[in-house]
Amino acid sequence: MDKKALALLFYWQNKGIDTIVIRIMTRFAIGIVIGAGIAGFLAGGMYFYFAKSDQGDFSFPFSIKNPLAASMKESTPEERAAEALARSRNIKGLYMTADVAMDPGVGASRLRENLIKLADETEINGLVIDVKEVCGPDYDEERLKKLIEELKTKNIWTIGRIVLSKDASQIDVHPEWYLTRKAGANSGANECARKAHIRAARPDGKKASVNFWRDRRGGYWMDPAHPEVHAYILEFSKRMIDMGFDELQFDYIRFPSDGDIENAIYPAYDGKTPKYAVMKEYFEFLNKNLKAHKPEIVLSADLFGYAAIRAGDVGIGQRVDDVGDNFDYISFMTYPSHYYNGLHLPEDPTRGLPALRYDAVQARTNPDIVVLRTLQVARDFLDGKISTSSFRYITTLSATTSTTTISAIIEQKSRSRARLRPWLEDFYHEADATAGRPSGAKKVRMQIDAAETVDNSGWLLWSAANVYTEDALKKE
Structure with missing residues (x-):
């Protein structure tokens, strides 16, 4: 037996297997430390190389192929739109007022939580939330964002309800957008007296001295033919999209239907163009610009139930013929x-x-x-x-x-x-x-x-x- 074999035999007899294992593990740990040091050195060198690059280009100077990354490409606008429409199918929703959605008080909070509870426990899977009602925009940005985020975590479809033609909030700053009165006085109280806090104010604090036309409920109407009104609604709608809503639903997409309409003066509508043609142009404007802003936004419109069963526009510009091509959903009342x-x-x-x-x-x-x-x-x-x-x-x-x-x-x-x-x-x-x-x-x-x-x-x-x-x- 040679000297190496004798030495190994002596080692086994005197030190035992446990000691050998300990020594092997110790040397293995030392190897890990040394390897980590080498890796750190290489990483630091790479950082120095890229940080000193004149173009700030952090792409590798050599090719790394990642099959998984290569297979994951960004979806197209058309694909995102199709996916959103698929998710919007069969939404069963409840209406939530702006007060219930935004008010931090006990009563409103209880109602809000109950609606969310219904969505958790029943077939309900969507909520229609007022963000612009007949008196004008009515929301708190921070609270609304928080609510939308909460609903999304629960997989609840979020729909922002936006009233178009009826809006009292701009009468002082943009009186030229509104219907005025030929003669006589308005009957009934101001419908939006309790919502004075959402009424936009002029820098000088003065109120408009205009004889506005109001409907039977005391509501103010914007001219649906006015291009500046279109722009106002468009910008508001874009803000709501950016807030995170899955869908926008438009209501009061029409001319006024009640009150002494014969005494109303329109600042932009010529009185000759068919009202349905005016509304069709309005619908096309919103559809084109909102879909361009976010292709996957879903759009819906509220119509009178009678609009489904009567020919023409029923005198208010609502015609199924014109709505269907510009909205993903029609919600007949x-x-x-x-x-x-x-x-x-x-x-x-x-x-x-x-x-x-x-x-x-x-x-x-x-x-x-x-x-x-x-x-x-x-x-x-x-x-x-x-x-x-x-x-x-x-x-x-x-x-x-x-x-x-x-x-x-x-x-x-x-x-x-x-x-x-x-x-x-x-x-x-x-x-x-x-x-x-x-x-x-x-x-x-x-x-x-x-x-x-x-x-x-x-x-x-x-x-x-x-x-x-x-x-x-x-x-x-």
């Missing part, structure tokens, strides 16, 4: 209690449904039928199954009913990509119950089921008090 003249519809030959002749009481007694038939007509029109919004069904070359001439168009073509997401009523329950009509959870559920039968693109519940009928909602 299909409140059964608001069909003051009833619901009159011709026969639906495609579905085999009879003509409908409801008066106002019958409309409230049959909330599901009102929602169903209204949305069916709207959907058929948008899908090109009706030649105009006056119910000319495309079924035969020539036919006549007692109220409508049916005129066929051979080629059916979809008019709009817009989906229907109606407003449903969650109010007037006591009056309905007293009259023996469907009320409470039954009434709300009847409307929901009807809405889901037609389009199944979601629905929204309206309660001005922000108190909702939880028993009508499915648990999740």
Whole structure:
């Protein structure tokens, strides 16, 4: 046996295996320390190299291939828009007032938390939050951002509600935007007297001495044809997009509908151009500029329920023909209690449904039928199954009913990509119950089921008090 073998044998016999392991581990640790030092030296050298670069270019002077990074490319605007639309499908939302959303008080906080709780525990997955109401912009930036962030962490779809034509906040600083009065005095109190804090002030503190026209409720109206009004709404809408809303919903997208309109003077509208043409131009302006600002922003519009079932613009510029191409969703206000003249519809030959002749009481007694038939007509029109919004069904070359001439168009073509997401009523329950009509959870559920039968693109519940009928909602 040579000397090396004898030495190793002697080592094993006298030191034992434990000692050897300890020595090996010690040398391994020393190796790690030395390796770390070398790595640190190299890293420092690289930093010195890049920091001293004249161009401040921190790209490596050699190629490093990362298959994972190469496969992850930034999505296109079109892809982001498509993804947002996919996420917006089947939103079931509740309306939240600006006061409930912004007020830190106990009462408002309790209501706000309850709405969020409903979204946590039921089928509700969206909230429509007032940020600009009939009196003007009404929000606290810090609180609104915090609320939106909270809702997003809970995967709740956020919709900012923006009132367009009705706005009292600029009467002192921009009186030239508003309708004025030819003669006579306004009836009724100022609708926005309690919201004086959101009224923009002039530097000199003076009030405008103008005889503004006001509607029956005492509300002020901006001229929807005024280009500066368009710019004002656009800039506000962009701010709301930047606040983080998933969707913007526009309400009062029309000319005034009540009050002594014959005494109103428009500063920009010429009185000759069809009102629907004015609104169409307005819609196109908003769509083009807001989608350019953020391609994935979803846009929706609120329309009277009657706009779905009447031809033309009903005298206020709201025409389904013009809305559908400029908004992703149309939210008809299909409140059964608001069909003051009833619901009159011709026969639906495609579905085999009879003509409908409801008066106002019958409309409230049959909330599901009102929602169903209204949305069916709207959907058929948008899908090109009706030649105009006056119910000319495309079924035969020539036919006549007692109220409508049916005129066929051979080629059916979809008019709009817009989906229907109606407003449903969650109010007037006591009056309905007293009259023996469907009320409470039954009434709300009847409307929901009807809405889901037609389009199944979601629905929204309206309660001005922000108190909702939880028993009508499915648990999740």
